[in-house]
Amino acid sequence: MHEYSLVRSLLRQVETIVSDEGGGVVEEVRIEVGAFSGVDITLLELAFADEASRHLGYQPRLQTTAVPLEVECQRCRSRSVIEDFEFRCSECGHQQVIIVSGEEVRLMEIEIRELNNAS
């Protein structure tokens, strides 16, 4: 997919949220990347290393957590992790499954160092 444009969108959202929260220096950005999101984590990290300092003027850390592609069986309701893109329930073998996670890229948390306005 388009890791650079996704990172630029991520940084814009981080800036807006931090500004809404009263400002601060971003120390770490934590995201979740689904196995079926079409986003490659290594490329995303490279894009973040390239783009963050250009955008913010400094380089925060990026913590990525890989989220497996998980489905729920429409027959027995068990959940299975799909690793080979063969969409099938691992319990009963049924093919009618719906994706419950692994498709999204989510901004989860932003760690900021607050600017000291009291002094």
Added chain:
Amino acid sequence: MTRTISVGVDLKQQLKARAAHFRERMAAQGTLVVNLVSSPGAGKTQLLERTAVALGEHLSLAVLVGDLATNRDAERLAPYVPVRQLTTGGACHLEIPLVEAGFEQLENQRPDILFIENVGNLVCPASHDLGEHMRVVLLSVTEGDDKPGKYPKMYRTSDALVISKIDLLPYVPFDVSFAEQDARTIQPDLKTLSVSAVTGAGLDDWCQFLMQAHEQLKHGNATSHCN
């Protein structure tokens, strides 16, 4: 002092919301939106030329056609159907803002079916919801029958598979049932059709399929795997 801000939002939330809004708006006015995806050269434009002639007698149609450059596809389709070319200037897929803008420029803003011919690419268009009700993936027989498993996201997010250029089947090693089975491993609900836009084989079934989907939309039964 450091503190943690909890967020928990999808990075593409805004684009997804715009696509959902477009889908609802089109459904409300009775327009079925069909996103045609494939590798380059699978025959999307030629299928649309034939579809416009065959289906144009029964339903009003419009097309938005995406390419990196040139108006060639729009020029091909213009004699048959209201069309707008969307040139991405290098981007390998369409996104909902381009679709919204192109739609506003169409002569016919209340078609029964709006086709979006995506940029030829089996990777990136799979990750972008264009506000369609139905995603149709074309697989031409010259590409090989092993393609579905190689592009799982595209097939998982599609509602129908159209095997195209079947007039060439005698000349290429392509096993239709293998390709269909491979695709159904990824998406068991996939409707499969076969067409030749050159001979017209399978075109009636394709048009019937579209007419039924349009009827279902009017009765509020549209479902899609793309969103």
